[in-house]
C-alpha cells in the first residue's frame with residue numbers, strides 16, 4: 001500500500017473533526033473522499049499535507065512511519081495539494097509560478113530561460129500543454145488549476161490531493177480535468193479528491209471513502225456502488241426530491257434596461273443587457289464564468305457603476321444608488337464569493353448570521369439581542385450548520401457550513417428580490433436539497449429571484465426562464481420547461497440554438 005493513515009483523531013477543544021479514521025491509497029489510484037459539510041474531509045487532508053498535526057494516529061508512507069510538521073515536509077516526501085482557492089501569483093508567468101521555491105539559477109540570479117524550458121519539458125512529459133510565458137492573471141480558471149497541478153508535479157509529487165477541484169470550473173473544464181487525472185494516474189500518480197459531485201466520483205474514482213461526523217462510514221470500490229448508495233451513506237437517510245410547483249407570476253420586481261459597461265480594451269463587458277424578473281419567478285442566468293454575469297450582479301447590487309442604461313427595483317430607479325440604499329429598496333444577495341463579499345472571517349457565527357437584520361430586530365431603538373440569537377438558532381437547525389456555538393468565529397467553519405449560514409441569512413431577509421449567485425457552491429447533497437427547497441419556497445411566496453449558477457442541472461431544476469450570457473451579451477432566452485442542457489451549452493459556447 002502506498003499510503004496508510006491509521007486511527008487518525010483530531011480534536012479542536014470539545015469538537016472532534018476526525019475520529020479514529022483509517023484511510024489508504026494505492027499506487028496509481030484515484031480515491032474520492034466524500035461526506036457532508038463539516039464531516040472532516042479537509043481536516044484529514046490537512047493532516048496528510050502537514051498543515052495540521054493529528055491529536056493521535058499514525059501515517060505510513062510506503063510502509064514507513066512518517067510525521068509531517070509542515071507542508072514542506074510533506075512535499076519533500078512526494079505529497080502535493082491543490083487547494084480550493086488557488087495560491088498563484090497573478091502577475092507572475094506560468095513558469096515563474098511553477099518553479100517558485102525551486103528556481104533554476106545562473107550564478108546568483110534566477111534563470112528565466114531555463115525555467116521556461118524546464119516547464120515546457122514538464123508540460124510535454126505529462127501532456128499538459130500551456131504557454132510557460134503567459135501571465136497567470138490572463139488565464140481562465142481551468143488553466144490556472146493546470147498551473148497548480150504542474151507546480152506539484154514539478155515539486156515531485158506522487159500523491160496529489162485535490163480539494164473540490166471542479167467547484168470553480170466550467171462543465172467543459174471539469175470534464176478535461178477528469179481526463180487529465182485519469183491520464184496521470186495511468187502514469188503512476190495517485191490522487192485523493194475531495195468532492196461533493198457524486199457523478200464525478202462515479203466517473204473517475206477507483207475507490208471512494210465516505211466520512212460522516214468525523215468517522216469512516218465505509219470505503220468501497222466505485223464499480224460496486226452508485227450515487228444513491230453513496231448519498232445514503234453520507235447523509236444517513238434517504239433524500240427527499242425537491243418538487244417544483246406551477247409558477248404564479250406577479251408584478252415586475254426587477255427591470256434592467258440596456259445596461260452597458262465599457263471594458264478596458266474597448267470591448268464592453270456588458271453590452272446592452274436587458275432583463276426582467278417578476279414576483280413569483282426564478283430567472284436563471286447560465287454562462288461560462290467571465291461572460292458578464294459577475295458584472296451584471298455587481299451593477300444591480302451597486303458595487304459597480306454602469307456606463308449606460310437603467311435599473312429599477314420595485315418600480316424605483318436604483319441606477320447609481322449606494323449599496324445600502326439598494327438593499328433597503330428590497331434586495332438581498334447571496335454573493336458568488338463568500339469570502340470576499342459574504343462574510344467577515346474574524347466575526348462570529350452570530351455576527352455573520354445577523355448582518356443586515358439589525359434594522360428589523362429593534363424595539364424602541366434598542367437591539368433585540370435575544371431575538372437575533374433565536375433567529376440564528378433557527379438557521380443552525382434548519383440548515384444543519386455544524387458549529388461549536390454561535391460565538392465560534394466563522395473562519396473555523398467548514399466551507400460548506402459558512403455557505404449555508406450566508407444563504408440562510410439572506411433568504412431570511414424576506415426581501416422581494418433575491419440574487420442567488422452560485423448558492424450551492426461547496427455544499428453537500430443534503431444541504432443542496434434544503435437550499436433548493438428554500439429558494440422555491442421564496443418563489444412560491446411571490447419572491448423574485450435572479451439565479452446565477454454554473455451548474456446547468458441547478459439552472460434547469462429551479463428556473464422558470466433561462467437567459468444565457470456570452471461575451472457580455474444575452475445570447476439567448478429559453479423557457480425552462482423546454483430547454484435542454486445541449487441547447488444551453490451551445491449558447492454558452494457562443495453557438496446558435498434553435499429554441
Ligand SMILES: Nc1ncnc2c1ncn2[C@@H]1O[C@H](COP(=O)(O)OP(=O)(O)OP(=O)(O)O)[C@@H](O)[C@H]1O
Pocket residue numbers: 012015016017035036037038039040041042043044386387396397398399400401426
Ligand atoms: N481550526 C479549527 N478550529 C475549530 N474547528 C475547526 C477547525 N478546523 C475545522 N474545524 C471544524 O472541524 C469540522 C470538520 O471540518 P472540515 O473542514 O474538515 O469539514 P469538511 O468535511 O471538509 O467540510 P466541507 O465539505 O464543508 O468543506 C467542522 O465542524 C469545522 O468547523
